[in-house]
Amino acid sequence: MRIAEFDLERYFARWEFAVRHLLCASDVQAYPMSELLALADDEVRGLWDTLQLGYTESTGHPLLRREIASLYADVEPDEVLTFAGAEEAVFCLLNVALEPGDHAIVTWPGYQSLYEVARAAGADVTLHELHESDGWRLDLDRLRRQLTPATRLIVVNLPHNPTGMLPDRATFDALVAVAEEAGARLLVDEVYRGLEFDEADRLPTGAEAMPSGVSLGVMSKAYALAGLRIGWLATHDRELLARVAGFKDYTTICSSAPSEILAIIALRARDRVLARSRDIVATNLDRLDGFFEDWADRFEWVRPRAGSIGFPRLTVPGVRIDEWAAGLVEAEGVLLLPASQFGHPGNHFRLGFGRTDLPEALARLERYAARTLR
Ligand SMILES: Cc1ncc(COP(=O)(O)O)c(C=O)c1O
Secondary structure, three states: OOOOOOHHHHHHHHHOOOOOEEOOOOOOOOOOHHHHHOOOOHHHHHHHHOOOOOOOOOOOOHHHHHHHHOOOOOOOHHHEEEEOHHHHHHHHHHHHHOOOOOEEEEEEOOOOHHHHHHHHOOOEEEEEEOOHHHOOOOOHHHHHHHOOOOEEEEEEEOOOOOOOOOOOHHHHHHHHHHHHHHOOEEEEEOOOOOOEOOHHHOOOOHHHHOOOOEEEEEOOOOOOOHHHOOEEEEEOOHHHHHHHHHHHOOOOOOOOHHHHHHHHHHHHOHHHHHHHHHHHHHHHHHHHHHHHHHOOOOEEOOOOOEOOEEOOEEOOOOOOHHHHHHHHHHHHOEEOEEHHHHOOOOOEEEEEOOOOOHHHHHHHHHHHHHHHOO
16 A cells, blocks of 8 residues: 655654644643543443453443444444544545545545545545635535546545634535435544534534444544544444454554543543533633734634634735744744645644643744744
């Protein structure tokens, strides 16, 4: 198998643990272990205290699958399969769901593996480009025109990385109708689900939208537990899930035993865990609103509707974001993620607002901007 380099991950490999402030991280400030354990009920505390560090069930701990299933209205535990992060789930699913000659449509700019793994699996991939001038919205008329008789899969990421876009319910329903008419499967990457700024905006899930629909979830983002490396697929298509399970035998076989138990704790306490995340994001967004108001003549921003990231643009003529971000990290130790890491030509950058050091990071960015953009 040949696959192109994952630009964003290579960038993070270089910078993530070398800078003072990650102002482009997509996850929420990680839960400290002691605080998470304090949320355990008696049953799971018992599982934790007596845990044997052997192999685990390859489909996922039965209690974990039960908790994940309960995130959906009508998904059964055996319609859930767990993975080492969402990333492994993407890799396994796309390799199983797509064959050489199949056609897939994937939203772009976006998380690279969603289209790169599809290409590596031999599929012919059409990118459905989102535009700032449209508020980064899905354009269903254009999407319809992108369909071909070979279209097997439509991949969307809602809420969206990197823009924070979230369609309204009518647009989501229309998207499902397009997939149904085309006889294509819909994969909804829902890793930022739970971080809608207005809970009324939460959409139905991919798994429940249509019989062949698939939801992709993870503990990393809204649940603030990226270090667990626990992700999942949920779908009513059990035949597909069985084939994906067979593929996973060649990747990780089964999940990490401690991580499974910690994920069960977090999911059972999800109201508190998600409230903490939403609180961090809301406080940070307030600050960003102030920043973008003050700097409206230097930065443009389509305010996200959900998630922990947005995709603003530096609008100062002659200043390229790649060089400006390089200067910022050098001078202030604050990391941004320029659009080029998404293969996008715009002067945008990903801004993350899930971390509690945002006030200091933003103050440093502002100090640098005052020196270089006036
Ligand atoms: C849209 C999207 N999908 C999948 C993933 C992969 O999640 P994880 O790194 O937790 O496996 C990410 C991570 O940034 C993401 O942003």
